[in-house]
Amino acid sequence: MSLIRGKAFVLGNDVDTDQIIPARHLVYNLDDPKERKFYGQFALSGVPIHQSGLPNGNLPFVEPGNELSCFSIVVGGRNFGCGSSREHAPVALQMAGVRVVIAESYARIFYRNAVDGGYFIPYECRVSLPQEIRTNEDLEIDTDANLLRDLSTKKEFPLSPLGDVSAIVAAGGIFEYAKKHNMLGR
Amino acid sequence: MTLTEKIIAEHAGRPSVRPGENVWIRVDVLMTHDVCGPGTIGIFKNQFGADAKVWDPFKVALIPDHYIFTKDRHAMRNLEILRAFAKEQRLPYMYDADSPWYKGVCHVALAEEGFTVPGQTLFGTDSHTCTAGAFGEFATGIGNTDAAFIMGTGRIWVKVPETLRFILEGTLPDFVTAKDVILRIIGDIGADGATYRAMEFEGDGIRTMDMEERMTLCNMAIEAGGKNGIIAADEKTVAFVKAHTDKAFTTPASDPDAAFAGTVKYRARDLEPVVAKPFSPANVAPARSLKDVKLDQCYIGSCTGGKLEDLKAAARVLAGGRVRTRTVVVPATVSVAHALSIEQIRGRTLKRIFEDAGAKIGPPSCAACLGGPPDTFGRLNGSEVCLSTTNRNFPGRMGSPDSQTYLASPLTVAASALKGRITDPRDVL
Numbered sequence: 330m331s332l333i334r335g336k337a338f339v340l341g342n343d344v345d346t347d348q349i350i351p352a353r354h355l356v357y358n359l360d361d362p363k364e365r366k367f368y369g370q371f372a373l374s375g376v377p378i379h380q381s382g383l384p385n386g387n388l389p390f391v392e393p394g395n396e397l398s399c400f401s402i403v404v405g406g407r408n409f410g411c412g413s414s415r416e417h418a419p420v421a422l423q424m425a426g427v428r429v430v431i432a433e434s435y436a437r438i439f440y441r442n443a444v445d446g447g448y449f450i451p452y453e454c455r456v457s458l459p460q461e462i463r464t465n466e467d468l469e470i471d472t473d474a475n476l477l478r479d480l481s482t483k484k485e486f487p488l489s490p491l492g493d494v495s496a497i498v499a500a501g502g503i504f505e506y507a508k509k510h511n512m513l514g515r
Numbered sequence: 516m517t518l519t520e521k522i523i524a525e526h527a528g529r530p531s532v533r534p535g536e537n538v539w540i541r542v543d544v545l546m547t548h549d550v551c552g553p554g555t556i557g558i559f560k561n562q563f564g565a566d567a568k569v570w571d572p573f574k575v576a577l578i579p580d581h582y583i584f585t586k587d588r589h590a591m592r593n594l595e596i597l598r599a600f601a602k603e604q605r606l607p608y609m610y611d612a613d614s615p616w617y618k619g620v621c622h623v624a625l626a627e628e629g630f631t632v633p634g635q636t637l638f639g640t641d642s643h644t645c646t647a648g649a650f651g652e653f654a655t656g657i658g659n660t661d662a663a664f665i666m667g668t669g670r671i672w673v674k675v676p677e678t679l680r681f682i683l684e685g686t687l688p689d690f691v692t693a694k695d696v697i698l699r700i701i702g703d704i705g706a707d708g709a710t711y712r713a714m715e716f717e718g719d720g721i722r723t724m725d726m727e728e729r730m731t732l733c734n735m736a737i738e739a740g741g742k743n744g745i746i747a748a749d750e751k752t753v754a755f756v757k758a759h760t761d762k763a764f765t766t767p768a769s770d771p772d773a774a775f776a777g778t779v780k781y782r783a784r785d786l787e788p789v790v791a792k793p794f795s796p797a798n799v800a801p802a803r804s805l806k807d808v809k810l811d812q813c814y815i816g817s818c819t820g821g822k823l824e825d826l827k828a829a830a831r832v833l834a835g836g837r838v839r840t841r842t843v844v845v846p847a848t849v850s851v852a853h854a855l856s857i858e859q860i861r862g863r864t865l866k867r868i869f870e871d872a873g874a875k876i877g878p879p880s881c882a883a884c885l886g887g888p889p890d891t892f893g894r895l896n897g898s899e900v901c902l903s904t905t906n907r908n909f910p911g912r913m914g915s916p917d918s919q920t921y922l923a924s925p926l927t928v929a930a931s932a933l934k935g936r937i938t939d940p941r942d943v944l
Contacts, residue, residue: 343706343795345909347885347907347910347911347912348909348910351911352912353887353889353914356582356587356590357589358553358589358593358596359554359557360557375916377916407707408706408707408740411707411740412907413642413885414551414640414656414658415550415551415658416551416640416658416660419658434710436707436740437711438642438737441658441661442658442659445660446659493537503661504664513562513563513668
């Protein structure tokens with residue numbers, strides 16, 4: 330059994346990639362280990378502050394000056410990651426220490442980038458979790474049982490199975506998957 | 516099969532595909548730019564080796580367009596990375612900033628340079644790559660990892676999308692444009708109304724549109740979550756494509772018995788000028804209902820609203836008038852910028868019309884459509900309110916986190932510039 334534990338950071342619907350990483354920061358090179366760290370520092374810095382860390386809001390995801398967030402599980406509503414195709418967005422979440430995002434639904438390019446880049450596990454949950462989970466609560470995800478437990482409230486929520494992409498997620502990304510299946514030839 | 520299914524099947528080397536299937540397909544063109552190119556190149560080299568070669572140098576287009584006219588040293592460094600890669604890989608299609616080949620906004624440049632071809636597949640590291648669906652091809656946005664995978668292999672996996680069909684019956688009334696049509700559709704189906712689906716547009720209202728209007732329509736498919744927007748090629752498409760490339764192509768179309776996930780019909784005569792309010796392209800209202808909204812800036816530009824026909828439309832409204840709020844014009848490409856000095860309305864060039872009206876013309880690029888570095892032309896400051904011909908109005912999208920962006924057609928933005936507040940263009944002309 331594989332368990333992932335972390336503190337919840339809760340957001341609303343339609344969290345777009347400009348909110349996840351504002352465009353002015355996109356000048357940093359993802360390929361440079363030092364510059365890549367900047368993305369952690371600015372992760373979710375474009376979220377309007379009253380919607381940042383629901384239900385109360387007004388909580389920055391990353392403390393100013395830090396590169397890591399104390400929240401490793403991001404909980405969102407519908408259409409998470411809509412907008413730009415910038416892969417800087419899932420990278421920013423990963424660099425801030427996010428291991429899992431759970432949303433009611435995703436925009437497809439963000440979802441695909443998260444899966445193919447192997448940055449974190451993007452789970453879907455049919456329940457609208459922003460109504461059920463509060464920022465700072467302790468969560469536990471059982472990846473074998475596709476189950477989310479809120480350790481603070483003892484509530485449990487079923488997660489949708491990863492389905493088609495589970496093999497890519499398990500491999501750690503599209504390249505790892507393709508190597509395993511001998512697909513990198515031309 | 517639908518048009519999208521046919522193109523995917525053909526590129527998967529299969530007689531047919533069904534929605535929901537995952538298939539590996541051939542890629543005809545890969546496009547990247549200065550924001551996502553460096554990351555893509557990094558992954559490509561890490562995965563395929565420092566000496567690896569791209570799968571086909573004639574199928575890769577490097578079109579820097581985002582952060583060109585800035586002093587930001589990291590942005591300049593990113594251009595250097597593209598430049599070095601183009602040289603090392605001997606890529607013939609590098610439209611370098613600071614060179615005679617510089618183009619400007621990638622989606623418009625792709626069409627100008629003959630990369631948009633019916634029946635083909637085009638992938639780009641930009642969500643508005645769906646613009647090219649206007650030419651009857653499968654075109655969609657991807658991230659760096661997928662782009663790097665394509666760079667090395669010429670292949671990628673796709674999940675075959677279901678197709679939603681939108682039929683526009685009749686000809687659009689005066690002052691109602693493709694931008695109004697797509698905003699209305701997004702408003703009706705929502706910002707995730709087409710998630711994972713193809714959006715196919717058809718009907719006589721589409722056939723009467725020129726290629727640039729069709730590009731505007733497909734451009735914003737992503738704003739409804741669409742995987743791609745697509746319009747089957749007709750004689751206008753064929754004429755445009757033949758004028759820009761000598762590549763051979765076919766012109767597939769959806770079968771009469773194709774299965775669609777849904778069909779929505781619009782009567783063109785029922786449509787009117789609309790505006791998307793902050794902070795979602797789906798937050799749509801009639802322009803006439805927003806007359807109280809005072810504007811600090813009017814912005815005319817981008818892949819959505821900075822093409823030549825967009826600027827002509829804006830100039831028709833501004834001709835002879837004076838703007839009452841800061842108004843900036845950003846031609847999408849160098850060709851569009853050149854045309855401003857050539858195209859005339861009643862004996863005056865478009866450039867002259869914009870300048871006489873008090874609008875300021877900037878150099879061709881994505882500019883403030885997505886905010887960008889602090890010295891970006893047209894970027895919003897403080898709590899400014901902007902009406903823009905661009906495609907997104909998310910919080911902070913055009914710069915300052917406290918700014919607000921409304922979206923509309925070039926006609927509506929130009930009419931509003933003359934009044935200093937949101938104005939239905941029918942009230943001005």
